[in-house]
Amino acid sequence: MFYGPGGPYALFAGKDASRALAKMSFEDKDLTGDISGLGPFELEALQDWEYKFMSKYVKVGTIKKTVPVTDGASNGEPAKADNVAKPAEDGPSESPAVKSEETPTGDDAKNE
Known part of the structure; x- marks a missing residue:
């Protein structure tokens, strides 16, 4: 497994690595x-990755993005916020290359 624990691409699994x-x-x-700050070549490369992933893997989830918010206390410290993967819904992903643990399909499953 490329994206499983110890695999060469495990660092990409379950997070937005766009x-x-x-x-x-x-x-x-x-x-x-x-x-932000990526050039046209890098943005094109990202688009190519999205197309590759869309054709090769079944979408199993999206990354839930959270923003730190203050809890209204006077200390001004942000409340805890985590990035957590959630199950896929029928709508499109929030970010072009967002993938959580990908599952190979068809012939690709045999090769990985």
Whole structure:
């Protein structure tokens, strides 16, 4: 399994790694959905990844993005916020290359 524990692409599983895919990077700092500042070549690469994933894998979920919010207390510290994968719904994904644990289909399942 490429995306399973210990697999070469495990770092991409269950998170929005759009920036890393666009930059073809395995660096932790790029494992984010922030695609600001990417150039046309990188955005095209990201689009290519989306098409590849859409044709090869069944969508099993989307990444729930949360924003830290203050709880109204005077200390001004943000409340805890987590990025959590949730099951897929019938609508389109929120981000082009968002994938949680992908499941190979058809002939691809035999090759992986």
